[in-house]
Amino acid sequence: MGKKNHGSSSNSSSSGNGDPSIPEGDGANGNSSSEKSNDASQHSLHVNFDWRTVRANLFSREQAETEAQAKGTSFESKPLGMKWAHPISVPETGCVLVATEKLDGVRTFERTVVLLLRSGTRHPQEGPFGIVINRPLHKKIKHMKPTNLDLATTFSDCPLHFGGPLEASMFLLKTGGRSKLPGFEEVIPGLCFGARNSLDEAAELVKKGVLKSQDFRFFVGYAGWQQDQLKEEIDSDYWYVAACSLNLIYGGFPDSSSENLWEEILQLMGGQYSELSRKPKQDM
Structure with missing residues (x-):
């Protein structure tokens, strides 16, 4: 089976005049100081929150429930662990x-x-x-x-x-x-x-x-x-x-x-x- 041309630079992404690999920074100009202060406080409250971990927990639970039903055993919830992938x-x-x-x-x-x-x-x-x-x-x-x-x-x-x-x-x-x-x-x-x-x-x-x-x-x-x-x-x-x-x-x-x-x-x-x-x- 033929492969696609994965190595050609002509297949690279582009974004107008700029190189897409160059981040353009965070800032939208024009925010008031109070808005910036509110943003900062929200960031500090949610700095360690990762919604992906919540989704991974849900996925892990659903998988465990499905496996338990297939085996006819009772469902036991297990901690997600530091390393996970789904x-x-x-x-x-x-x-x-x-x-x-x-x-x-x-x-x-x-x-x-x-x-x-x-x-x-x-x-x-x-x-x-x-x-x-x-x-x-x-x-x-x-x-x-x-x-x-x-x-x-x-x-x-x-x-x-x-x-x-x-x-x-x-x-x-x-x-x-x-x-x-x-x-x-x-x-x-x-x-x-x-x-x-x-x-x-x-x-x-x-x-x-x-x-x-x-x-x-x-x-x-x-x-x-x-x-x-x-x-x-x-x-x-x-x-x-x-x-x-x-x-x-x-x-x-x-x-x-x-x-x-x-x-x-x-x-x-x-x-x-x-x-x-x-x-x-x-x-x-």
Whole structure:
């Protein structure tokens, strides 16, 4: 069966004159000081709230009830745990795309997990894009002899990861219990992303002690799709779509390896997905 052209830059998403990989910042101008104060108080009240966890709890409960009915046993509720993953029907910002066996043999994407940074619904001309999060390059930034001063100093010991076949460098930053950070775009609660145009702000946060360099993960390249292309690939069974916990996406970074993330997510998704995680690669 023929594969789609996943590696061509002509398939990248676009958003008018700007590179879609560059976040445009948080701020809408014109808010009054009282509105900003109200927003800040709301952020502080909900800083640790993640509606995705509520949905995951509901999904886990429904699955447990279904299994109990099938076995004829009584239902027992179990805690969700720090690491969870479950399938969802449509892609959303912050979800992951898990490569199916149809991508075995497609070197760029086989057995990859792509974190979707934007789902492509924010702007009518913008396609979805994200980064591969389970392909460490086993190199640090300093090994690439960067010319950018912040990369050569503040972030020199940060590890590099392959993010995708399209040209643009990005980084993820773990914000912990903080609310949204100005200049960075939130992917899911506790996790933001930035690009080269926000590197100065990132370095400043480290210098001020707000964040540590270990809170950052840098990616070379990204993956992008045209408006309807990703939907077509999902409908053609090239990708499974899943929601998963921040602890699963970021793990015990920087010490833990992300290379087994594909298997781990599929196993947590259970059922047919768990079976796929144990299958050997298919040479196409």
